[in-house]
Amino acid sequence: MIAFENVSIRYADATTDALTGVDLRVPDGELCLVVGRTGSGKSTLLGAASGHVPHFTGGRLSGRVLVGGRDTREHRPRELADVVGVVGQSPVDGFVTASVEDELAFTMESLGIDRPVMRRRVEETLDLLGLADVRHRPLAALSAGQQQRVAIGSALTAHPRVLVLDEPTSALDPGAAEDVLAALHRLVHDLGITVLLCEHRLERVVQYADSVISLGGPGQRPTYGVPGDVLGTADVAPPVVHLARLAGWTPLPVSVRGARRQAADLRSRLALCTAPSTHRAGGDIALRVSGLTVGYRGAPPVLNDLDLALAQGQVAALMGRNGAGKSTLLWSLQGALKPHRGSVRVGSDDPSAMPPADRRTRVALVPQNPTDLLYLDTVGAECRQGDKESRRPAGTTRTLLDRITPGVGDATDPRDLSEGQRLSLVLAIQLAARPVVLLLDEPTRGLDYLSKDRLGEAVAELARDGVAVLLATHDVEFVATVADRVLVLAGGEIIADGPTRDVVLSSPTYAPQVAKVLAPEPWLTVHDVAHALSVPA
Amino acid sequence: MTRHRDLHPLAWWLWAIGLATAASRTTNPLFLILIIAVAGYVVAARRPEQGWARGFRAYLILGLVVIGIRTVFHIIFGGGLGETVLFRLPELRLPDWAAGIRLGGAVSAEGLVSALYDGLRLATLLICVGAAVTLAEPRRLLRTLPGALYELGLVVVVAISLAPQLVESALRVRRARSLRGGSGTGLRAVASIGMPVLAMALDRAVALAAAMDARGYGRAGSVSAGARRLTAGLLLAGLLGLTLGAYGVLDASAQGGIGLTSLLIGVLASIAGLAVGSRRVLRSRYRTDRVDARSALVAASGVGAGICLVIVSRYDVATAYPSTYPLTAPQLALLPVLGLLLALAPAWIAPAPAGPAAAMPPTARSPGSPGSPGTRALAPGRADETAVSAAARS
Structure with a gap:
């Protein structure tokens, strides 16, 4: 269905190929997952399949890409629209109309499909993706999961034979991600659509994949094959694969179900060990919130009478579905959002009453989109500006950055950095002010496993230095690794609050893969298991 | 299934063009302020609760900036004419070849007032455009474009969605700037906010264009x-x-x-x-935008206001263009005021905006009967009467 014939792609001004020697065929009706580290060319590969590369991005494509028998060199993306449906990373950026029905019909209108057919397909798609209840709503009023399903639906109505999805669940909470993936799974099975998909959080998707393309990086040829074979050697793999490698299971399981069937032996061995406690002894109270009520004009309050205390050296994860008020809570803790009622105190100070420059020395926030904070044209200039803003000796920010992520050149433009490097830069800038409390909003979005590990280490080190860290995230695996306390937010209230292990193990949505494989034994991470096995009981 | 909740996308534009025509036909500040008030009231009453609709304030601010610039230019580049000298700026002697240009010198009340009127008129025009952009769903306009205008349509959609996105990202980046201790005001803040906002806007524009292309927009036949x-x-x-x-x-x-x-x-x-x-171009329509009674009334109320001011500007020049040499107090007259109040009608005629919680059951549809020939052929005169009575009720 999709054929890459010895394809290499090099962008203008680049010194190395973005993709080298891709020579493979994805057969009809397969769900193919593209994996690789940041910058390994995943988006380029997906773009090449839809004609987006090189028609929109420029660059040189050698070799040939055939989609449904059509050569992408001779067909612009719009002429491939009846064969390939594309769903981008951020569905909102790609919406052309403003309401669900219009959006679903847009591609069909462009293809000149008759109205009765359009009507029928819109109805079918609404049902297929569970969108019938929201059909008349403006797109902007939908939740992130619904928006993503609309984006998939609008690509589907044209009945393409190939669907290309770039990180379809990166912005979604675990529940919404399940919904989207279940819908995809159904499409592959019911309609026989070929799906080409990339995703950083492999633990979410790998069990649905029929095949995997692993991109090694610049200059390396990709490997293609069944998930078990490819992931055994790939440099990125979900926790369940790491666990399987540790336990030496063959054939390599890629799903929780597959792993559980081979895990009986490991479970009985681990039953003899004690799982490490996730609870760290906290220091003094760093942040105290009482009776916090926050809302926007003309709407019910987002946060309602909320109490919370955070100790020094504690790493707490804030979870909850999209739109539960996690970001609102972080911004009110930082002081930029004034609460209607209630108080936020860092020590004895109220951040919302302080000027912004002093506020940062109490509470630092890294927002969901860290790029918003960067505006200079080199990393070096950003670092120097950071020193000035924090009134610290020259070089403070640079030193912090090198500690979090070494090897970011001073002359690099921040816009050319990878997601992980950019996050590190913003983190360094914010940490230069030596805050008492650090707030992170969705820090793992768009990060590959290696960058996530690095972030985890940085957070752990901060906690050791006595900084209280609160991170809002959907990433259950990351939470299992770094957090010692989990808060779940729903309906403006904290509905669960406790040590990570207790909260995470009590619900399957929030349980990490290792916990699911080893249940009822209370283990959360591969690291803990490896540690326990290496120490004789 | 068709819904009749939404107006024809052109209705708001016609309404706004009517108001803008009215504004272009007068320098009377009372009328101009009335136009701004009318536009502002209708926007406040019928603005959809969505991203693109939040930009109206930006147009108001832009209007103020325009008035400011016009006045400052007038003061610097010679506002000498008129007897009532308010103050004198040091005058710069220019060489003979620039004889027509004056820098500094006396500033008279007459000149200043006339500059203010002029600035206000320009600001009003801008605000009318702003009202249309705020009220009419910009992306739906695209569907009323004929297929031949593919490239133009693409540019327009990208451009129209860009303006409110700029405002949105500017707000976001400004908030983010405060995280680094910046106050978010002053010249340096402008630079530090402008850079990321522009970069973001560009990225989003490219993303939208790519998405439209990937979805077959503008596929050409031979x-x-x-x-x-x-x-x-x-x-x-x-x-x-x-x-x-x-x-x-x-x-x-x-x-x-x-x-x-x-x-x-x-x-x-x-x-x-x-x-x-x-x-x-081969292209089909999922839902045609039909001209229903409400759309016609909304458009007619704006156009009506425009016509009233055109008439006034022709037959009652003193009211439409109050004299500034000598200075006179601007007067109100019945016809233009009634005409402009007519344009308030959409605040009641137009369907209520669908808010974020608008999981409205289909029964909440408007009782209009758009299909019938009677309503479609509604004469402007009748439309005006209804509109006036609606305005009078308030």
Whole structure:
């Protein structure tokens, strides 16, 4: 269905190929997952399949890409629209109309499909993706999961034979991600659509994949094959694969179900060990919130009478579905959002009453989109500006950055950095002010496993230095690794609050893969298991 | 399933163009402020609760900036005429070859007032455009475009969605700037906010264009080179005619006949061009935007206001253009005030905006009967009466 014939792609001004020697065929009706580290060319590969590369991005494509028998060199993306449906990373950026029905019909209108057919397909798609209840709503009023399903639906109505999805669940909470993936799974099975998909959080998707393309990086040829074979050697793999490698299971399981069937032996061995406690002894109270009520004009309050205390050296994860008020809570803790009622105190100070420059020395926030904070044209200039803003000796920010992520050149433009490097830069800038409390909003979005590990280490080190860290995230695996306390937010209230292990193990949505494989034994991470096995009981 | 909740996307634009015409036909600050008030009230009453609709404030601020610039320029580049000298700036002697230009010197009340009127008029025009952008769903306009205008449509959609996105990202980045201790005001803040906002806007524009392309927007059938040249020629001629015509009609000092003629030629050439060009595009409509009674009334109320002011500017010049030499207090008159109040009608006629919680059951549809020939052929006169009575009820 999709054929890459010895394809290499090099962008203008680049010194190395973005993709080298891709020579493979994805057969009809397969769900193919593209994996690789940041910058390994995943988006380029997906773009090449839809004609987006090189028609929109420029660059040189050698070799040939055939989609449904059509050569992408001779067909612009719009002429491939009846064969390939594309769903981008951020569905909102790609919406052309403003309401669900219009959006679903847009591609069909462009293809000149008759109205009765359009009507029928819109109805079918609404049902297929569970969108019938929201059909008349403006797109902007939908939740992130619904928006993503609309984006998939609008690509589907044209009945393409190939669907290309770039990180379809990166912005979604675990529940919404399940919904989207279940819908995809159904499409592959019911309609026989070929799906080409990339995703950083492999633990979410790998069990649905029929095949995997692993991109090694610049200059390396990709490997293609069944998930078990490819992931055994790939440099990125979900926790369940790491666990399987540790336990030496063959054939390599890629799903929780597959792993559980081979895990009986490991479970009985681990039953003899004690799982490490996730609870760290906290220091003094760093942040105290009482009776916090926050809302926007003309709407019910987002946060309602909320109490919370955070100790020094504690790493707490804030979870909850999209739109539960996690970001609102972080911004009110930082002081930029004034609460209607209630108080936020860092020590004895109220951040919302302080000027912004002093506020940062109490509470630092890294927002969901860290790029918003960067505006200079080199990393070096950003670092120097950071020193000035924090009134610290020259070089403070640079030193912090090198500690979090070494090897970011001073002359690099921040816009050319990878997601992980950019996050590190913003983190360094914010940490230069030596805050008492650090707030992170969705820090793992768009990060590959290696960058996530690095972030985890940085957070752990901060906690050791006595900084209280609160991170809002959907990433259950990351939470299992770094957090010692989990808060779940729903309906403006904290509905669960406790040590990570207790909260995470009590619900399957929030349980990490290792916990699911080893249940009822209370283990959360591969690291803990490896540690326990290496120490004789 | 068709819904009749939404107005025809052109209705709000016609309404706003009517108001803008009214504004272009007067310098009377009372009328101009009334126009701004009317536009502002309707926006406040019928603004959809969505991203693009939050930009109206930006247009108001832009209006103030325009007035400011106009006044400052007037003060610097010679506001000498008139007896009532308010103050004197040091005057700069310019060489002979720049004899027509004055820098500094006396500033008179008369000149200043006339500059203020002028600035206010320009600001009002801007605010009318802002009201249309705020009220009408910009992306739905795209669907009313003929297929021949593919490239233009793409540009327009990207551009129109860009403005509110700029405002949105500016707010976001400004908030983010405060995280680094910046106050978010002052010249340096402008630079530090401008950079990321522009970069983001550019990225999003490219993403939208790519998404539209990937979804087959503007797929072309085969077309001969001759037909393409004919389309281009006709459209160019049409555009030229429209521009000249619009200038002739809107500018009160130009000869009326020439304006109308070139407008007519422009319209005909454009229609022909679109007809020829549209043959190359295959495109179908999921839902046609029908002209229903409400849409007609909304458009008519704005156009009505425009007509009233055109009449006033012709027969009651002293009211429409209050004299500034000598200075006189601007007067109100019944006809223009009634005409402008007419344009308030959409605040009640237009369907209530669908809010974020608008999981409205289909039964909440408007009781209008758009299909029937009676309502569709509604005469402007009748529309005006209804609108006036609606305004009077308030």
